[in-house]
Amino acid sequence: MEKIKSLADLKKIKDNVQAKIELREKSEHPESRIQIKVAMATCGIAAGSKATMAYFLDHLEENGIDAVVTQTGCMGYCYAEPTVEITKPGKEPIVFGHVNCAKAEEIIQKYLKNDELVEGIIPANYQSI
Numbered sequence: 001m002e003k004i005k006s007l008a009d010l011k012k013i014k015d016n017v018q019a020k021i022e023l024r025e026k027s028e029h030p031e032s033r034i035q036i037k038v039a040m041a042t043c044g045i046a047a048g049s050k051a052t053m054a055y056f057l058d059h060l061e062e063n064g065i066d067a068v069v070t071q072t073g074c075m076g077y078c079y080a081e082p083t084v085e086i087t088k089p090g091k092e093p094i095v096f097g098h099v100n101c102a103k104a105e106e107i108i109q110k111y112l113k114n115d116e117l118v119e120g121i122i123p124a125n126y127q128s129i
Contacts, residue, residue, distance in 0.1 A: 019061070034067035034112060036060075037085040038099075041074035047081035048100060055101045056084075056108075065112050077122055086111065095122040 004010050038044070038053040049071075056069050077083045080097025086107070087093040096107060097120050110116040 032089055034065065034089070035085075035087040035093075036067050036069045037072045037087075038069070039073070039075045039077075039081065039083040039085075040071040043074065043078040044081045044083065049082035051101060052082045052084065052099050052104055055104045059105065059108060060112075063108055063113065065108065067112070080122055083122065088115075095124075096120045097122045 002009075004013070036056055038049050038056065040049050040053070053069065053071060056067075060067050060069065072085070075083050075085065075095060077095065077097055082099045083095055083097050084099045084104070084107070085093050085095045094111075094117075096103070096118070099107065099120070103118075103120060106118050110118050
């Protein structure tokens with residue numbers, strides 16, 4: 001952690017944290033934005049989902065992607081952790097497995113920016129009631 005040497009340093013840290021919180025939690029109409037849910041149950045955290053979530057939070061804005069990033073509990077895919085569910089407006093959600101930082105970058109560049117599917121999609125094997 002960097003040392004705070006002036007009021008400007010403190011303000012910079014505050015602005016950075018507030019931007020991350022806004023990106024992650026605030027949205028008046030979440031259905032009109034890309035929604036990214038990172039599984040943060042015990043198995044996900046043990047597999048590295050904290051780093052995955054931090055990567056999304058740090059790199060979405062710099063890539064010009066307007067998204068809401070949240071954490072969720074277990075998605076039931078413990079074998080494929082860290083798992084990330086992405087819902088684009090008007091589309092069905094897609095769950096990606098084994099999402100480390102490199103895979104998160106690939107998802108940002110290919111799927112979120114260019115609508116290209118990437119390897120690692122977990123197929124839906126159930127129907128909701």
